[in-house]
Amino acid sequence: AQTVTQSQPEMSVQEAETVTLSCTYDTSESDYYLFWYKQPPSRQMILVIRQEAYKQQNATENRFSVNFQKAAKSFSLKISDSQLGDAAMYFCAYRSNNQGGKLIFGQGTELSVKP
Amino acid sequence: DAGVIQSPRHEVTEMGQEVTLRCKPISGHDYLFWYRQTMMRGLELLIYFNNNVPIDDSGMPEDRFSAKMPNASFSTLKIQPSEPRDSAVYFCASSLMAPNTEAFFGQGTRLTVV
Numbered sequence: 001a002q003t004v005t006q007s008q009p010e011m012s013v014q015e016a017e018t019v020t021l022s023c024t025y026d027t028s029e030s031d032y033y034l035f036w037y038k039q040p041p042s043r044q045m046i047l048v049i050r051q052e053a054y055k056q057q058n059a060t061e062n063r064f065s066v067n068f069q070k071a072a073k074s075f076s077l078k079i080s081d082s083q084l085g086d087a088a089m090y091f092c093a094y095r096s097n098n099q100g101g102k103l104i105f106g107q108g109t110e111l112s113v114k115p
Numbered sequence: 116d117a118g119v120i121q122s123p124r125h126e127v128t129e130m131g132q133e134v135t136l137r138c139k140p141i142s143g144h145d146y147l148f149w150y151r152q153t154m155m156r157g158l159e160l161l162i163y164f165n166n167n168v169p170i171d172d173s174g175m176p177e178d179r180f181s182a183k184m185p186n187a188s189f190s191t192l193k194i195q196p197s198e199p200r201d202s203a204v205y206f207c208a209s210s211l212m213a214p215n216t217e218a219f220f221g222q223g224t225r226l227t228v229v
Contacts, residue, residue, distance in 0.1 A: 006157075033215045043204065047218035051216055091158060097214045101146055102171060107157030 001028045004094050006106035012089030013082045014114050020067075021077045021109045034068070034075045035093040038086075041106070048090070051075065079111075087113045121207050121221035128228055133195040136224045140187055140209030148218060149182055150206040158206070164190065165212075182196050197228045 003026045013019035036048040051059045051068050058066050063083075067076045079086055092106040102110070120139040122134040128134050140147050162172040168185045179198070184190040195200055204225050207215070210218040 035217065043223050045206070045208070047217040050215065050217065060222065080190050095214045101210070101212070102160070102163065103146075103148060103208075103210070103213045103218055105150070105158035 002029070002032075002094055002096065002102070002104060003043075004060055004092055004104055004106035006090075006092055006109050008109045009107070010110045010112070011055065012112045012114060013079070013086075015084060017082055018078060018080045019082055019111065021079075021092075021111065022091050023075045023077070023106055025073050025075065025092075025094050027094065028074070029095075029096060029098055031097040033095040033097065034066075035095065036064070036066070036075075036077045037091045037093060039089040040085075040087075049077070062090075082113050084113050084115060087111060116126060119207055119209050119219050119221035121224050123203075123224060124222060126224055126226045127224070130198055130228055131196045132228075133193065134197045134226060134228075136192040136205050136207075136226070138190045138192070138207030140190070140207070141219055142188065143211070144209035144219075145212040146210045146218070147184060147190050148208040148212075149190070149209075150208065151196055152204040152206060152223070161192070188195055194226075197226075199228045202228050218219075 005024050032053045034051045038046045049061045063080045065078045089108045090106045095103045122137045149161040151159045160181045161174045164184045172222045182192045204223045206223045208218040
């Protein structure tokens with residue numbers, strides 16, 4: 001069975017600085033998709049970025065980028081020029097392309113941004 | 116579309132009572148997921164459906180939990196009898212068939228069992 005692990009329960013960053021959130025996963029599949037979701041205090045889950053496993057190029061979305069290391073099964077999220085509005089819980093997610101689209105999440109990382 | 120709609124937003128119940136959580140997915144979505152969020156375990160996948168059929172319910176913690184999807188526009192998660200350790204936020208999410216598409220989440224139901 002696939003698993004997703006986020007080893008950092010909490011992280012902190014200074015406004016305008018860069019922070020990296022870690023995520024590792026375990027799978028025997030070769031074709032899958034990875035996501036980062038943001039959950040602000042409102043509880044709403046918001047997609048931040050996605051990565052297809054067959055693509056070697058790392059995905060980027062404005063200030064958000066990933067470092068996808070398929071062999072190491074690592075999928076970290078880098079937030080550049082951190083803003084106060086980035087403070088939230090961040091979840092890493094894995095979606096299988098084989099097991100009927102099963103979507104599983106890590107435990108989450110609580111990010112705080114200091115002004 | 117109004118997005119994924121969950122009801123109620125908050126539920127407080129006494130131990131031993133039956134609790135029913137409801138979800139209306141986005142129209143046209145093929146998948147529906149139920150998750151439970153706690154501080155200790157993060158977002159746990161409880162069960163998910165594809166075209167109204169349960170595909171994997173291995174995350175359902177006990178026989179006290181059951182889920183149904185009688186049609187494409189409605190799903191329920193039932194806990195009977197409820198226990199204090201069931202207190203959590205329960206999310207419903209839906210998505211299209213393609214696995215590279217994002218799942219859209221409802222606002223969640225905060226369940227408190229006293």
